[in-house]
Amino acid sequence: MKVPLLDLKCQYQLVKQDILRVTEEIYDSQYFILGPHVEALEQQMAQYCQADFALGVSSGTDALIIALMAAGIAAGDTVMTTPYTFFATAGSISRVGAHPCFVDIDPATYNISPVGISAAIERMSPAERGRLKAIIPVHLYGQCADMDPILEVARDSHLIVIEDAAQAIGAEYKDRRAGGMGDFGCFSFFPSKNLGAFGDGGMVTTPSKAFHDTLVMLRNHGSHPKYYHSLIGGNFRLDALQAAIVSVKLKYLDQWTKMRQDHAATYRDLFSQCGLEGRVMLPVEKETRHTFNQYVIRVAEKRDELRAFLLESEIGTEVYYPVPLHLQKCFSFLNYREGDFPEAEHAAAQTLALPVFPELTAAQQEYVVDRIQLFLRK
Ligand SMILES: *Cc1c(COP(=O)(O)O)cnc(C)c1O
16 A cells, blocks of 8 residues: 655645646736735735734745744854754754854653743843844744743843744644744745745745735845835745635645644554553643644654655655754854754654655555554564
8 A cells, every 4th residue: 555645636626626726827827926815915914823914935945934034033043943953943043143052852742841941041041141132943844843831931032033833834832923023923835834836935924014014025035115225134935826825725725734643643643552652752732722734653763764764665754854953064163062952862763754644545544553563573
């Protein structure tokens, strides 16, 4: 049996007619950049994420960069974040000229540890504390970071909070939504995210009218009015086609999220039925609404052998992420060493993402768990 890690073709059949109709409208209009489809999606996203404002941008990475720019983060500043995330989180910090400062994760959720944040700030010299301007918690795999203590530390230390919600659209923390808690929320419509476009796209949310006004200017080269530039922005614009496609798919998002959550529950049942819960660590659902962009298990040893075995069995898996960011070559100038963030390093060595896309079948899940069982019993 073939079980791909992700299969978008099935989902496309469901939305195909609506998408062909709306994209044809755009072809006929020959109006491709920003415009009414982007504005409509911005309103829908603001509402969906419980944010006051939302701004369509060119990618999730650009969402992070433009948020950092709007917050005034620049050379000489530092921004705190997790070393166990997709590269863009820390890459964006560097792209605006600032330095990332890493804090280890909570091994149960893989999200940045609030206790670690406080301890890191305590250890800083007054000069280092002065340079620290913002914090980027990442809601990894679709589960929110522990936001209350993070927001509290941020308030006490006057830090901007930028939520990296690229993997977590619709995820909830207590009764709040991802992207609706910090000063900015950054979303990605990369095709493999829970709400994917047919190309690149992203969104920034914010509760602040002032930040929103700045974001609007920065998205279009800092111009306001046209050809008058008081800021240096860039081309961070979202296409009408991508916005229209994402709008169509947004109507199905809750249904797809429910299917992902059901698959997570099924995996839990299957793993416990075969008595593997001790040997395979399953995702810990700590926050109220985990949206399972990824279903990530953990094994104490032989992760790569397990992955190879599953690949032979035609089961797609992925390692998110094999090298924590503090050990990436491009960040060697930050002078971090192996052992600095042991939880992130262990997670990088032990985790494996299994298929969890909405259309996955019960038979496929049984096959996946069966093959894992076979490998572990060998
Ligand atoms: C996907 C992702 C991004 C970047 O989004 P793009 O749209 O691919 O630029 C940023 N952060 C995290 C955590 C992501 O998963």
